[in-house]
Amino acid sequence: MKNKEKNKFHLSSFSSSSFVFSSPFDLRFGVRVLLKKPFFTVIAIAMLALGIGATTAIFSVVQAVLLRPLPFAEQERLAVIWKSDAATNHPFVEVSIPEFNDWRSQTQVFEHLAAMTTTVQGYDFALTGRGEPVQLQSARVTADFFQTLGVRPALGRAFTADEDRVGMGGTVIISHRLWQSRFNSAPDLVGQTISLDGGSFTVIGVMPAEFQFPNGVDLWAPLAATSDKSIVDDRQYGFLQIVGRLKPSVTRKQAQAELDTIIRRIAVEHPETKASGHHAVITPLATYLTGDAQTALYLLLAATALLLLIACANISNLLLARATARRKEMAVRFALGATRGRIVRQLMIESLLLAITGGGLGVLLALWLIDPLTKLAPMDIPRIEAVQINAMVLLFTCGLTLLAAFVCGLAPALIASKININEALIAGSRVGGERRGDRMRNALVVAEIAITLMLLIGSGLISRSFLNLRRVDFGFNPDHVLTFQLRLHGPKYREIEKSRDFFRELIERLEAQPGVVAAGAVLLRPLEGIVGWDVGYLTDGQSEDEIRRNAVLNCESVTPHYFRSMGIPLKAGREFTEQDNEHAPQVAIITETMARRIFAPGVDAVGKRIKLGGQGWRTIIGVAGDARYRGLRDMRWDVYVPYMQFPIPVLYVTVRTTSDPTSFIAVARREVAALGPDQAITGLTTMEQLVSAALARPRFNALLLNLLSALAGILAVMGIYGVVSYSVTQRTQEIGIRLALGAQAGDVLRLIIGRGMALAIGGVGSGIAASLALTWLMQGLLFGVSAIDPLTFAVTALPLAAVALLACYIPARRAAKVDPLIALRED
Numbered sequence: 001m002k003n004k005e006k007n008k009f010h011l012s013s014f015s016s017s018s019f020v021f022s023s024p025f026d027l028r029f030g031v032r033v034l035l036k037k038p039f040f041t042v043i044a045i046a047m048l049a050l051g052i053g054a055t056t057a058i059f060s061v062v063q064a065v066l067l068r069p070l071p072f073a074e075q076e077r078l079a080v081i082w083k084s085d086a087a088t089n090h091p092f093v094e095v096s097i098p099e100f101n102d103w104r105s106q107t108q109v110f111e112h113l114a115a116m117t118t119t120v121q122g123y124d125f126a127l128t129g130r131g132e133p134v135q136l137q138s139a140r141v142t143a144d145f146f147q148t149l150g151v152r153p154a155l156g157r158a159f160t161a162d163e164d165r166v167g168m169g170g171t172v173i174i175s176h177r178l179w180q181s182r183f184n185s186a187p188d189l190v191g192q193t194i195s196l197d198g199g200s201f202t203v204i205g206v207m208p209a210e211f212q213f214p215n216g217v218d219l220w221a222p223l224a225a226t227s228d229k230s231i232v233d234d235r236q237y238g239f240l241q242i243v244g245r246l247k248p249s250v251t252r253k254q255a256q257a258e259l260d261t262i263i264r265r266i267a268v269e270h271p272e273t274k275a276s277g278h279h280a281v282i283t284p285l286a287t288y289l290t291g292d293a294q295t296a297l298y299l300l301l302a303a304t305a306l307l308l309l310i311a312c313a314n315i316s317n318l319l320l321a322r323a324t325a326r327r328k329e330m331a332v333r334f335a336l337g338a339t340r341g342r343i344v345r346q347l348m349i350e351s352l353l354l355a356i357t358g359g360g361l362g363v364l365l366a367l368w369l370i371d372p373l374t375k376l377a378p379m380d381i382p383r384i385e386a387v388q389i390n391a392m393v394l395l396f397t398c399g400l401t402l403l404a405a406f407v408c409g410l411a412p413a414l415i416a417s418k419i420n421i422n423e424a425l426i427a428g429s430r431v432g433g434e435r436r437g438d439r440m441r442n443a444l445v446v447a448e449i450a451i452t453l454m455l456l457i458g459s460g461l462i463s464r465s466f467l468n469l470r471r472v473d474f475g476f477n478p479d480h481v482l483t484f485q486l487r488l489h490g491p492k493y494r495e496i497e498k499s500r501d502f503f504r505e506l507i508e509r510l511e512a513q514p515g516v517v518a519a520g521a522v523l524l525r526p527l528e529g530i531v532g533w534d535v536g537y538l539t540d541g542q543s544e545d546e547i548r549r550n551a552v553l554n555c556e557s558v559t560p561h562y563f564r565s566m567g568i569p570l571k572a573g574r575e576f577t578e579q580d581n582e583h584a585p586q587v588a589i590i591t592e593t594m595a596r597r598i599f600a601p602g603v604d605a606v607g608k609r610i611k612l613g614g615q616g617w618r619t620i621i622g623v624a625g626d627a628r629y630r631g632l633r634d635m636r637w638d639v640y641v642p643y644m645q646f647p648i649p650v651l652y653v654t655v656r657t658t659s660d661p662t663s664f665i666a667v668a669r670r671e672v673a674a675l676g677p678d679q680a681i682t683g684l685t686t687m688e689q690l691v692s693a694a695l696a697r698p699r700f701n702a703l704l705l706n707l708l709s710a711l712a713g714i715l716a717v718m719g720i721y722g723v724v725s726y727s728v729t730q731r732t733q734e735i736g737i738r739l740a741l742g743a744q745a746g747d748v749l750r751l752i753i754g755r756g757m758a759l760a761i762g763g764v765g766s767g768i769a770a771s772l773a774l775t776w777l778m779q780g781l782l783f784g785v786s787a788i789d790p791l792t793f794a795v796t797a798l799p800l801a802a803v804a805l806l807a808c809y810i811p812a813r814r815a816a817k818v819d820p821l822i823a824l825r826e827d
Helices: 002-006 016-020 024-036 038-067 095-106 145-149 177-181 229-233 250-267 285-290 293-325 327-335 339-376 391-416 421-425 432-470 496-511 543-546 562-565 592-598 663-676 687-694 696-730 730-738 745-781 789-815 820-825
Strands: 080-083 090-093 110-118 125-126 134-137 136-140 169-175 192-198 197-204 219-220 241-246 278-284 483-486 516-522 535-539 555-560 568-574 588-592 609-612 617-624 638-642 650-659 680-685
Touching: 024 038, 024 339, 038 285, 038 293, 038 339, 038 391, 038 696, 080 250, 080 285, 080 327, 090 278, 095 110, 095 229, 095 250, 110 145, 134 680, 145 169, 145 241, 169 177, 177 730, 241 250, 250 278, 278 285, 285 293, 293 339, 293 391, 293 432, 293 696, 293 745, 339 391, 391 432, 432 745, 432 789, 483 663, 496 516, 496 650, 496 663, 516 562, 535 543, 562 650, 588 592, 588 609, 592 617, 609 638, 617 638, 650 663, 663 680, 680 687, 687 696, 696 745, 730 745, 745 789
Parallel strands: 136 219, 169 197, 555 638, 588 617
Antiparallel strands: 080 090, 080 241, 080 278, 110 136, 110 241, 125 134, 125 192, 169 219, 192 197, 483 650, 483 680, 516 555, 516 650, 535 609, 568 617, 588 638, 609 617
């Protein structure tokens, strides 16, 4: 009775205070116990360091990119807004200035509404008179833009309402980066004038270093003051995104309902806009800035957490095995008067010592991992350069370490402390605590294999998506193509004719260079992004109303020889020539898929007519291969029009060479400077580099997930091997008896392998079930593969089961060779 009372476990005897404020003797004893088994200790610490280090490194990226507060007051109330068109399934419709003004005057749920447009649409400036001309990424914004965001310039002031009017004098605000790089951090720059596009602009402010919105912008200018009067009044010219600050306690759902009501009202009042199917798209500012990086980073963080969980399960298994081996020690301590709470506390201290050491080494591992991780990460992930091990990351690691100590040590401690003293002191007895330990070890192995399979399936899906993206037919040949952005600046090039002459002469000069196969120019080069020139279309026989029901086209203005310079094949007809000018009949080239879809099968598209947006009818003179302009995942129809017939200027030059295209960079700069000394080129790169950049995010996700899955697989196999090996060791006498009574080696193999594989199959089944339930969360990261793809599930599950079989076979083979006489003499 006395022993039973002594062994009773009370929560009060295992309070947090008794664990935290342990005596120095407990700590010294724990260290001594761990040092007595150095191999076990090193393996456990290494597993924890690996799991904690990987999780800390990924969390540092998540913290810098997603969790660190943005430099905006009450950022949770901020949103970026545009429209979608349900009639054409077009997800991105920009807003005109008159429509924005209607929104701002009629809204009741927004505290502030401001508008912005960015350089991706060509609204940028060239800075001259300060060394070599440089093209600046810029944003045109309304006067209350910075007030809406809740930020102030670090130097100077923000725009006033008077400065944001048509015809007002030019004022600009510059970024901290531009202030440092081009103006040497001059404290007296505010109030000075700078030359932009040949005009004088006064710098009225410098933004703080941490302010970077929109991403990459160097300069902000007033919207109306830098726009033509015709654009300011044109309801059909949408080129704005809206930034809104919700009133306190207003939800996005309420804001959505109000804006949709306003949009419908405007569509009725102005039917010429054809906006009856438009709806507001309201995106939280933080989500807008991070884009699809948010899903990928949280997926990687979850994967590292699962890796740590597998490591903890393995260590729990090791601790369970050690606790079973120490059952006589525990029985003696109980007999000498120790309580169960005292035993649990001691074992938890040993677990905590392992976790603290592993956590410390994990931080060092994370510090080492951050540099290669940030170099490997795509540079378009916002704030990736700010990743570091800071106080928040260290606090997270401390919490992770304590959690790991708890997860690793609690179950082994509770099981080891619940023993029958008399049975434990009898040599060779198999006590209840040991049987409970076996059940716990088996459960941990099943969980390890299930979690590992989840990681392997996720990694397999991401890897297949990456391979699918790599196999995508870009529609162009990226080899040996140099490309750069060139937007002509200055009053001279506001005349369309001057701009056309410049590009015609530039292309002629480039094509005259030795080693140049062909050169051309295009509005937006392939893979440039989601924003482009969208137009509706009509074919012969369709009414004007049907333009809304047709697919929205990506329209590209190109020069002659562009198709040859990009390696885009011409499937039928001819390409543009210099004779396709503003005086010639209007012509167009469409893509192969578009020709096949909009005309009857077998009908030749060449010679047919097509009407683009508000323009007149054009004759189709050629059919080109499909190309991907909006990104690898976006395959919309493209239509090409001659630059000489289209009022929108080209922005990018493409040059196909016979040798390394980067060797022509100096040539390109020289020829541009010869034609326009004040013109600045930017975005100098090769098409191969652009393709690589487009694949950077899926490559990053696939590489890290594959690495984490491989580590998880190794740990899981170690776990099942350890459990089967331990089982063989514990059952040596039983195996000896079976062999002595006539059992064959094959019988022993089947027995041991059968029990091990039962655990593996249980883990595989659980892993498949969990994956079927959870993989839909990563659907947005997949391309060309389903989230429940049977092939991926099979290809990952079968090898894991095979490796588990090997892990069972090795100790089983050892068991089959046991000498019965030696086994029967073992204690």
